[in-house]
Amino acid sequence: MSENKVTFKITLTSHPKQPFRTIKVPENAPFTAVLKYAAEEFSISADTSAILSNDGIGINPSQTAGTVWLKYGSELRIIPRDKVGSF
Secondary structure, three states: OOOOEEEEEEEEOOOOOOOEEEEEEEOOOEHHHHHHHHHHHOOOOHHHEEEEEOOOOEOOOOOEHHHHHHHHOOEEEEEEHHHOOOO
16 A cells, blocks of 8 residues: 655745755655755755745644645745744
8 A cells, every 4th residue: 555645845945046946755654854854955964944835824834744734735945043033
């Protein structure tokens, strides 16, 4: 039996070219793991980064990837916290 997966397109908003990564994870994966993986992909610190919805709403990482996908959709933004409020 295969596990359901969700796909996120995560954009690095602090970079002028706004690069993105597409990440496919099991829907029951902790979202903290998605944050950590995305931060590593962009060579930024997960400890000092935040993930936002496309509407600019901060996402609490202490939920599953499936819950985040249902609440906020598949397109998200990651931003280093030292850049929060400066875009």
